[in-house]
Amino acid sequence: MSQDPLEGCRISAGKKSAVSLGKALHPPNLLVVVEGTCGACVAASPVSAPEGSCSYNVAHHHLCVCVRVCMAWQGLQKGETLASLKQESENLRRKLEEERGKLTDVELHQVAEKVETVAALSIKTRRVLKGHGNKVLSMDWCKDKRRLVSSSQDGKVIVWDAFTLNKEHGITLPCTWVMACAYAPSGCAVACGGLDNKCSVVPLSLDRNENVTAKKKSVAMHTNYVSGCSFTNSDMQLLTSSGDGTCALWDVESGQLLQSFHGHTADVLSLDLAPSETGNTFVSGGCDMKANVWDMRSGQNIQSFDNHQSDINCVKYYPSGDAFASASDDATCRFYDLRADREVAVYQKDSIIFGASSVDFSLSGRLLFAGYNDYTINVWDVLKGTRVSVLFGHENRVSRVRVSPDGTALCSASWDNTLRVSRT
Amino acid sequence: MTIRTARPNRGQHVPPRMHCLKKLEAIVVEMQDPKNGVKNSVQKLNVTTIPHAAAGNDIIAWINTKMKTTVEEAQVFGTMLVAYGYIYPLKNHNKLVMCNDSSLYRFQTPYFWPTQKWVPEDSDYAIYLAKRNIRKKGQLEPYEQTHYNHLHEWLNHKWEFIVMQATEQYKAGRDRNKPDRVIFDCQERAYWMVNRPPVSLWLFVRGLVCTHQWLLVKKNVFYQQAIMRSKVKSSVSLGALVKYITTYKNHDPFLAPCQPMLSPDAPTKMRVERWSFSLFELLTDLRGRDDFKIFLKKEFSGENLAFWEAAEELKWGTASSMSTKAETIFKTFLAPGAPRWINIDGRTMGLTVKGLEHPHRYVLEAAQTHVFLLMKKDTFFRYLKSPTYKEIQKKALSPETHSFSPAQLQQNAQNRSPGIHPIILWQQEEEEKAKAAAASAPVDVKAVMSKIDRKK
Numbered sequence: 001m002s003q004d005p006l007e008g009c010r011i012s013a014g015k016k017s018a019v020s021l022g023k024a025l026h027p028p029n030l031l032v033v034v035e036g037t038c039g040a041c042v043a044a045s046p047v048s049a050p051e052g053s054c055s056y057n058v059a060h061h062h063l064c065v066c067v068r069v070c071m072a073w074q075g076l077q078k079g080e081t082l083a084s085l086k087q088e089s090e091n092l093r094r095k096l097e098e099e100r101g102k103l104t105d106v107e108l109h110q111v112a113e114k115v116e117t118v119a120a121l122s123i124k125t126r127r128v129l130k131g132h133g134n135k136v137l138s139m140d141w142c143k144d145k146r147r148l149v150s151s152s153q154d155g156k157v158i159v160w161d162a163f164t165l166n167k168e169h170g171i172t173l174p175c176t177w178v179m180a181c182a183y184a185p186s187g188c189a190v191a192c193g194g195l196d197n198k199c200s201v202v203p204l205s206l207d208r209n210e211n212v213t214a215k216k217k218s219v220a221m222h223t224n225y226v227s228g229c230s231f232t233n234s235d236m237q238l239l240t241s242s243g244d245g246t247c248a249l250w251d252v253e254s255g256q257l258l259q260s261f262h263g264h265t266a267d268v269l270s271l272d273l274a275p276s277e278t279g280n281t282f283v284s285g286g287c288d289m290k291a292n293v294w295d296m297r298s299g300q301n302i303q304s305f306d307n308h309q310s311d312i313n314c315v316k317y318y319p320s321g322d323a324f325a326s327a328s329d330d331a332t333c334r335f336y337d338l339r340a341d342r343e344v345a346v347y348q349k350d351s352i353i354f355g356a357s358s359v360d361f362s363l364s365g366r367l368l369f370a371g372y373n374d375y376t377i378n379v380w381d382v383l384k385g386t387r388v389s390v391l392f393g394h395e396n397r398v399s400r401v402r403v404s405p406d407g408t409a410l411c412s413a414s415w416d417n418t419l420r421v422s423r424t
Numbered sequence: 425m426t427i428r429t430a431r432p433n434r435g436q437h438v439p440p441r442m443h444c445l446k447k448l449e450a451i452v453v454e455m456q457d458p459k460n461g462v463k464n465s466v467q468k469l470n471v472t473t474i475p476h477a478a479a480g481n482d483i484i485a486w487i488n489t490k491m492k493t494t495v496e497e498a499q500v501f502g503t504m505l506v507a508y509g510y511i512y513p514l515k516n517h518n519k520l521v522m523c524n525d526s527s528l529y530r531f532q533t534p535y536f537w538p539t540q541k542w543v544p545e546d547s548d549y550a551i552y553l554a555k556r557n558i559r560k561k562g563q564l565e566p567y568e569q570t571h572y573n574h575l576h577e578w579l580n581h582k583w584e585f586i587v588m589q590a591t592e593q594y595k596a597g598r599d600r601n602k603p604d605r606v607i608f609d610c611q612e613r614a615y616w617m618v619n620r621p622p623v624s625l626w627l628f629v630r631g632l633v634c635t636h637q638w639l640l641v642k643k644n645v646f647y648q649q650a651i652m653r654s655k656v657k658s659s660v661s662l663g664a665l666v667k668y669i670t671t672y673k674n675h676d677p678f679l680a681p682c683q684p685m686l687s688p689d690a691p692t693k694m695r696v697e698r699w700s701f702s703l704f705e706l707l708t709d710l711r712g713r714d715d716f717k718i719f720l721k722k723e724f725s726g727e728n729l730a731f732w733e734a735a736e737e738l739k740w741g742t743a744s745s746m747s748t749k750a751e752t753i754f755k756t757f758l759a760p761g762a763p764r765w766i767n768i769d770g771r772t773m774g775l776t777v778k779g780l781e782h783p784h785r786y787v788l789e790a791a792q793t794h795v796f797l798l799m800k801k802d803t804f805f806r807y808l809k810s811p812t813y814k815e816i817q818k819k820a821l822s823p824e825t826h827s828f829s830p831a832q833l834q835q836n837a838q839n840r841s842p843g844i845h846p847i848i849l850w851q852q853e854e855e856e857k858a859k860a861a862a863a864s865a866p867v868d869v870k871a872v873m874s875k876i877d878r879k880k
Contacts, residue, residue: 363675409677
């Protein structure tokens with residue numbers, strides 16, 4: 001492997017050729033983006049492949065070549081061949097499985113035998129929030145436990161008071177499909193984003209007549225749709241996930257990118273911040289069927305779980321921060337133990353064949369609420385793995401379920417244009 | 425067909441490219457309409473005549489009339505159709521453009537359309553190349569030969585299977601009649617031209633090899649880190665999860681109903697009980713944090729919590745305020761002889777002070793963790809046994825459980841006031857913080873002296 005990072009970029013094919021160096025994403029790697037004409041066609045267009053992809057697989061004839069060059073990668077000797085690397089990969093994978101196996105001395109259902117069963121729940125819908133003109137895609141509670149923000153396909157973001165059903169603010173975004181919205185911890189702003197590839201922060205005001213949309217500020221810029229967003233412990237930082245396969249941490253005031261997280265090989269659909277006292281990690285799930293745990297400081301992927309068989313739609317931390325759950329299009333929800341580094345439970349039933357779109361835990365972590373594409377919400381017993389209850393009422397698929405911060409109510413947003421607040 | 429195995433319809437997450445391709449497809453179908461579609465021509469190949477061809481200028485003329493565009497636009501549109509593989513040229517099969525002349529094109533079979541969900545994989549390509557090799561040995565283009573050699577090495581473990589498949593397909597192909605065979609060959613060749621475009625040899629191979637190697641190296645590093653990471657026995661971690669659930673069982677409104685609403689002033693017994701679960705719970709509840717501060721004041725050890733709060737503010741604050749905050753923290757807590765000097769071990773202090781030369785968001789991480797652990801292991805337990813905590817436990821309300829009928833509940837809800845808006849609360853908090861900061865600012869001796877002088 002040559003030391004010259006530009007070797008391999010002198011293109012001989014095509015009439016025009018220009019080489020531009022991408023930013024050094026994670027030293028000592030370099031991403032080289034190449035523009036040029038294809039020997040097979042006339043048009044030329046710039047091209048860049050997302051990190052980690054095999055560029056030659058891109059079925060786009062405008063792509064001449066996108067070469068990824070490793071500069072002085074420690075350990076990649078000249079003599080290492082693909083075959084030896086593959087062999088090493090297999091050995092390491094087997095060793096990891098072995099290590100994990102040694103520590104698996106008990107299963108969750110065995111531990112759960114000593115715990116008493118959950119009494120039958122009777123959860124009723126107490127409020128129906130009507131007002132959106134199209135599918136409601138996302139919602140989030142405010143820390144004051146009564147306000148919530150919701151976003152829909154028609155580009156509207158509404159801040160509601162869940163007790164009185166008042167609509168406090170209405171924000172209109174120029175794009176449709178606002179897939180992500182979040183309430184700031186202070187309660188003074190909301191963030192929203194979607195197909196416009198941006199995530200914007202809108203400061204709320206007490207003055208009803210003020211046009212809040214005018215004060216909207218673009219914070220995050222991605223190269224594909226924004227699928228999820230969340231404030232960190234303060235209003236000043238925003239964490240976003242995007243269809244371009246990356247997650248990113250932004251400084252709200254300046255719009256500066258503080259850290260980016262690369263590792264997913266497909267769209268990232270969901271993220272959740274750890275509630276632990278250190279609060280330095282978050283988990284993300286994507287269309288590559290993987291759930292990754294990241295360190296916010298270094299941008300490194302510290303743990304990865306690939307047990308699902310289809311796109312992961314939603315990930316959520318357990319209240320103590322030592323575990324998390326995921327919901328996927330393969331109609332299962334899974335529970336992962338972070339300290340033991342493995343999946344410990346799968347929540348599925350033969351009668352459930354439609355994908356799960358969203359999950360959330362109750363306050364104690366005993367119940368897992370999961371919204372499905374068959375218009376229902378199933379309530380699972382986290383320890384025993386059984387289904388405790390089913391909630392009906394929505395007339396289209398459930399896109400998001402969230403338990404209020406004090407654990408008293410569950411809000412579900414759906415494609416039937418309504419939100420429902422339920423409690424026992 | 426089971427719904428589970430079919431690729432899910434990502435209705436709300438349709439990648440933009442698919443949108444365009446679906447529109448293109450609708451047009452391509454129209455073009456092939458026998459009555460209103462493009463005019464048909466025939467391709468003459470030596471002796472045989474193969475139908476279902478169309479001349480470039482006919483296609484462009486059709487697009488022109490249909491979309492009411494100029495000839496240039498129609499040509500660009502036609503080129504797009506060729507580029508994505510819906511139409512392929514019969515002569516010059518490696519130049520994927522639409523020319524406005526009599527050169528012939530044919531429509532690609534829907535099986536090979538890009539919107540079909542199957543991805544053009546290496547093994548499929550290997551089978552295709554092997555088949556070509558069987559038919560005409562040594563007739564592969566140079567770039568195809570390189571691909572073939574590379575795939576032979578990369579897919580060596582499956583090579584027998586690939587050759588077997590290729591032979592089967594070749595035999596099946598021989599049974600077709602000539603025009604069909606020619607058409608199918610052209611279609612397949614066009615499909616692979618779109619999905620494996622010819623590029624500069626050396627570059628391509630380099631790129632391939634580099635990418636594969638790089639990905640594997642990265643994966644190996646990840647595995648090594650995963651193996652080295654400390655893991656806990658399942659019995660321990662699962663036991664901890666169960667313990668958490670049991671501790672919070674009575675506080676979960678879905679499991680133990682009739683939880684009355686929290687009022688902002690006097691805390692309830694349940695809330696006070698929750699503070700005893702962990703230091704994290706105590707600090708997260710601002711009321712609890714205030715109570716803890718009262719206790720610390722009595723013990724004259726408030727600087728630990730103050731430092732922790734300041735470090736949190738630094739971590740989550742705006743990027744622009746970082747250096748000023750770091751400086752204030754250093755002056756207040758870490759400098760020798762500082763007014764609120766925190767007692768941490770020498771090594772951590774050394775690291776932190778060194779880090780503060782070039783302050784960044786996480787510079788106080790080590791010190792903050794140390795202080796938090798100190799509070800957690802020592803101060804927190806003393807607090808729980810202290811008279812301060814016991815007093816607040818006594819004062820805590822045990823509100824009676826109401827038994828309102830559903831109608832009454834509804835009315836109560838409707839009549840409920842909006843409560844204090846979070847924005848107002850936040851403004852009040854900021855004001856209080858400013859006052860507290862002003863009050864605890866180090867006394868300026870000179871100012872005091874000058875005041876005394878003036879009084880004299």
